[in-house]
Amino acid sequence: MATIQEVAKEAKVSVGSVSRYLNGHTLRPENMSRIQLAIEKLDYTENLWAKGLKSNQSFSIGLLMNNMQSHFSSSVVATIEDVFEQEGYGTLLSGYRDDATQIERKLDFLLSRGVDGLIVFGAEESWQGIGKIKDLDIPVVSAITPLDFPNVDSILLNNRQSTCDLVQQIFNQGHQKVGFIAAPQIDYVAKERLSGIYDAFKKSDKTLDEQYIVYGDYSRNSGYQCMEQLFSLGDVTAVFVCNYNMSLGALEAIYKHELKIGADISFASYDYFEASDVFHPKLTVIKQPVAEFGQLTANRILQRIKEKTDIEGQQLVVKNEILWRDSIAKR
Numbered sequence: 001m002a003t004i005q006e007v008a009k010e011a012k013v014s015v016g017s018v019s020r021y022l023n024g025h026t027l028r029p030e031n032m033s034r035i036q037l038a039i040e041k042l043d044y045t046e047n048l049w050a051k052g053l054k055s056n057q058s059f060s061i062g063l064l065m066n067n068m069q070s071h072f073s074s075s076v077v078a079t080i081e082d083v084f085e086q087e088g089y090g091t092l093l094s095g096y097r098d099d100a101t102q103i104e105r106k107l108d109f110l111l112s113r114g115v116d117g118l119i120v121f122g123a124e125e126s127w128q129g130i131g132k133i134k135d136l137d138i139p140v141v142s143a144i145t146p147l148d149f150p151n152v153d154s155i156l157l158n159n160r161q162s163t164c165d166l167v168q169q170i171f172n173q174g175h176q177k178v179g180f181i182a183a184p185q186i187d188y189v190a191k192e193r194l195s196g197i198y199d200a201f202k203k204s205d206k207t208l209d210e211q212y213i214v215y216g217d218y219s220r221n222s223g224y225q226c227m228e229q230l231f232s233l234g235d236v237t238a239v240f241v242c243n244y245n246m247s248l249g250a251l252e253a254i255y256k257h258e259l260k261i262g263a264d265i266s267f268a269s270y271d272y273f274e275a276s277d278v279f280h281p282k283l284t285v286i287k288q289p290v291a292e293f294g295q296l297t298a299n300r301i302l303q304r305i306k307e308k309t310d311i312e313g314q315q316l317v318v319k320n321e322i323l324w325r326d327s328i329a330k331r
Contacts, residue, residue: 079294104129163196223249
């Protein structure tokens, strides 16, 4: 493995010039060109371990995830890792599998590895142990859910507004009896989406009959059972499902009853999935901007790490996209 001294000798510059180049400083163009050519010729790889000892950095960032099996979470993590790799940072990933009791232990694990920053997905401020985040002296970003701590940035999706907008569009198509399949009201995202439904009724000056809102448990089977419950009401003309897995179960129930989407019943759901383009008609969905969300999250934590300044935490909101298709018919 080539050393920084060998690179300097090959490029005919000082070791200090190579070091400044590697740390992002601007040198004379001819020197920068010679250094880059020497790095490529010698296949030089920077020793991040040694660099970290000198700068008191590990060049690693901790990611604490709730559910690494969801399509959204895995896609966001892949985007974040791509950004980190380009900037010379590694990722330490740990999951608590929707079990809040593991939070404190998982935090201690990541902090013991000397991470330079921390991204926490889906954490609720009421959870025991989460409060230790506000005392950390490293940058922290809370993704998906807000943490109202002075040192924490929260990066959110406009779930409430996008839900309201979509439901209002369903009303505008003439639907009076709309059924809703909601998630358990135990987490921030589920509450935001249900609040969006209530907002749509209020803004459309409509009265909500609570029996048209049924609650699943995020599983496909519960989506199926909830759809059957809505069918039992007898007059539902459209349905909106607040979660991807439950939408699959709802679709299964619709096809079991041999109903044609976009004709016999209108359908919309949260979370874009490729099969939604294969259905005929294509399904109306609220699409979460995975790449944009992941890039913003990664760039924000890197900015905080590099600036090394104590700034007040902010809330940043990324907008979902409504893909309006023919699965919602006009009545």
